[in-house]
Amino acid sequence: MSASAAPPATPSTAPAAPEQPPAPAPLGRPFAAQLTSTGLANLGDGVLATLAPLVALGLTTSPTQIGLLTAATWLPWLLLGIAAGAIIDRVDRRRAQVVALAVRAALLGTAAALVAADALTMPLLxxxxxxxxxxxxxxxxxxxxIVPDLVPTDRLSAANGRIVGVQQVANSFLGAPLAGALIVVxxxxxxxxxxxxxxxAAVTLAVGLRGSYRRVADEATTRTTTRTTTAIDDAAPTRSAVRTGLTQVRDGLAFLVRHPVLRPLVITSGVLNMASTGYFAVFVLWAVGPTSAAGLTQSQYPLIMVGFAAGAVAGSLLAERVQRRFGEVPTILGTxxxxxxxxxxxxxxPNGWVFAGTLAVxxxxxxxxxxVSMSxxxxxxxRHLLGRVGGAGRTLAFGLMPVGAxxxxxxAERWSLPTTFLGAVVVSLAACAYLALTVRPSTVAALLERAEAPAPR
Structure with missing residues (x-):
């Protein structure tokens, strides 16, 4: 008697385990070097931002000269932003940072020597x-x-968030208190x-970030430059380089002005920067002093400003998650x-605790x-236009800040402090409405798809 055949195996009916989302790509060691250098440079920024006004108070009591010191902070962006962007697109972006930081170190070392020799004057400062x-x-x-060359495209928000967080910690949490301690010595x-x-910071970048980060210009610019160079005499290279530089500046401005998303973003940023600068230029008068609305003392005022830095650090950690949840345009408009x-x-x-909580949010x-906007x-x-477009955008966005102040x-002097504050709110809301009417999520999605599509072979 033969044994009966075993029944055929049946496939399991158990539900398949849900697929786990892939882990985000690491930001990598090159970005870590850039981030470390940024933190060191911004720590120096925080020290100088607090140190320079304190030193100025020992050199002059003139409000005009103190105002010139503040204007000197933003004037280089207005004068150099566009040209510097064109230069950044023509040179190695890593080397440009190293050279700028090295020049900065020599400059500050000279200032230290002037102080030691008791030769520092207000004009020199x-x-x-x-x-x-x-x-x-x-x-x-x-x-x-350089950031898009260091990290994957889908991690740009995370990378920029870490950069902003490091900047806030270095500038506000560490730089200002360090400057206060150093000025005593x-x-x-x-x-x-x-x-x-x-x-x-320069050494960290030079040693920790290797390779070339020079972006090659687009083919049309290269062909035009080649034809121009071969068609003129021996003096042509200099004239051709000047024309090429001017052409690249014009290309960056034209790209920005014609872009249906970047143009509204820059216009909105410029108006918001102007309004917020006007708001906070006189905010100290609303908060500090026995006759002010809040009645804070000079020692209490820096403490409420720390809330802004704390909120900024938290925002830098949440930015990528918020963007993935809501998308670029809703996040920008909503925030x-x-x-x-x-x-x-x-x-x-007008209350100190309300000020601190509001500034944190x-x-x-x-x-x-x-x-999210930067990403x-x-x-x-x-990528070969990032320097030019970034320089043009910052020049336009920062150029209105002195006007706002x-x-x-x-x-405030002609009418009242609340008139300045509420006027800034009204102007800013108008700028947000303009952005909402001119930038659509569908437009952004289409432009991102086109920008990130592989180049045809």
């Missing part, structure tokens, strides 16, 4: 801050333009420490609008919006 700002233009543009030591930090509405809170409830929302620009702009003071 203004020149030091002005030259320092010029190095910042090149270093910052190079640092922003001597201003020369403060300048010397800033010089050492700039030198260490900007909420930010503007919160600016009315200190006017309606402002820092959170502002940072999330800035990180979006980096994805929309061709002057307007804020004039309006």
């Amino acid at each position: 203004v020149l030091v801050v002005l030259a320092y700002g010029a190095t910042e233009v090149f270093a910052d543009l190079g640092a922003t333009a 001597g201003a020369g030591l403060g300048f010397g420490v800033s010089a050492a930090l700039a030198a260490l 900007l609008t909420a930010n503007v509405l919160l600016m009315a809170v200190p006017v309606l409830w 402002l820092g959170l929302l502002n940072t999330i919006g800035n990180v 979006l620009r980096q994805r929309l702009v061709p 002057v307007l804020g003071g004039v309006v």
Whole structure:
């Protein structure tokens, strides 16, 4: 009797385990070197930002000269931003940062020597801050333009969030208190420490980030330059280089002005920067002093500003997650609008605790919006144009900030402080409405798809 055949095996009916989302790609060691260098440079920024006004108070009591010191901080962006962007696109972006940081270290070392020799004057201090700002233009543009070459495209928000977080910690949490401690010992030591930090940032970048990060120009520019160079005499290379540089500047501006997303973003940023600068230029008068609305003391005021830095650090960590949840355009519009509405809170409830909480939320929302907006620009702009477009954008966005500071003071003196604050809110809401009407998520999605599509062979 033969044994009966075993029944055929049946496939399991158990449900398959849900697929886990892939782990995000690491940011990598090259980005770690860039981030470390950024942290060291910004720690020096934080020290100098607090040190320079304190040193100025020992040199002059003139409000005009103190104002010149503040203007010297932003003037290099207005004068050099566009040209520096074109240069960043023509040179190695890593080397540009190293050179800028090395020049900064030498400059601050000279300032320390002047203090030691008791030869520092107010005009020299203004020149030091002005030259320092010029190095910042090149270093910052190079640092922003190099990030897409260091990390995967889908991790740009995470990378930019870490950069903004490190900047806030270095500038506000560490730089300002360090400057306060150094000024007790001597201003020369403060300048010397800033010089050492700039030198260490340059060395970190030179040693930790290897390879070439020079972007080759597009084929059309290369062909035009070749034809021009071969068609003229021996003096042509210099004239051709000048024409090529001017052409590249024009290309960056034209790309920005014609772009249906970048143009509204830059216009909105410029108006918001102007309004917020006017708002915070006189905010200290609303918060500090026995006759102010909040009645804070001078020692209490820096403590409420720490809340902004704390919120900014939290926002830098949440930016990538918020962007993935809501998308680029809703995140930018939502954070900007909420930010503007919160600016009315200190006017309606002038209280130190309310100020601290409001500034913390402002820092959170502002940072999330800035990180997502920065990452979006980096994805929309061709990499060989990042320096030029970034320089043009920052020039336009930062150029209205001195105007806002002057307007804020004039309006407050002629009418009242609340008029300045609420006027800034109204202008900012108009800018947010303009952005909402001109930028659609579908437009952004189509442009991102086109920008990130593989180039045809």
